[in-house]
Amino acid sequence: MPTVFDKIISGELPATIVHRDARVTAFLDIKPAAPVHILIVPNKAIATVNDIADADAALIGHMIIVARDLARQQKIAEDGYRLIINCNAHGGQEVYHLHLHLLGGRPLGPMVTRT
Ligand code: AMP
Numbered sequence: 001m002p003t004v005f006d007k008i009i010s011g012e013l014p015a016t017i018v019h020r021d022a023r024v025t026a027f028l029d030i031k032p033a034a035p036v037h038i039l040i041v042p043n044k045a046i047a048t049v050n051d052i053a054d055a056d057a058a059l060i061g062h063m064i065i066v067a068r069d070l071a072r073q074q075k076i077a078e079d080g081y082r083l084i085i086n087c088n089a090h091g092g093q094e095v096y097h098l099h100l101h102l103l104g105g106r107p108l109g110p111m112v113t114r115t
Contacts, residue, residue, distance in 0.1 A: 009041065018073075
């Protein structure tokens with residue numbers, strides 16, 4: 001079953017795309033949690049971090065390089081930002097196509113709520 005992100009990558013669903021290359025697509029999160037909230041998504045379908053192969057190491061590194069460049073473009077690099085990958089139920093993953101959240105534009109508070 002294609003995920004919503006497969007459909008964005010193929011152009012079947014609209015999104016505000018801010019970067020696209022042979023390996024990744026980056027677009028604005030539809031429900032932003034911060035003034036800057038971009039999702040960096042590999043073009044090939046990898047469901048979760050658990051499904052990353054050793055051979056994907058360069059692709060995963062590229063996702064972070066793209067996040068770094070987008071942070072500079074969005075002018076949040078100096079103030080700082082957060083990169084998040086959620087995995088499976090306890091991680092809060094909603095879309096089962098690997099994605100890196102780039103969040104910034106305001107102080108983001110603690111990483112997780114302490115219970
Ligand atoms: P996660 O909980 O890490 O799986 O995050 C999924 C993210 O995808 C959430 O922040 C959603 O707001 C976002 N999202 C879901 N559908 C879309 C969409 N059609 N376009 C952009 N972002 C989306």
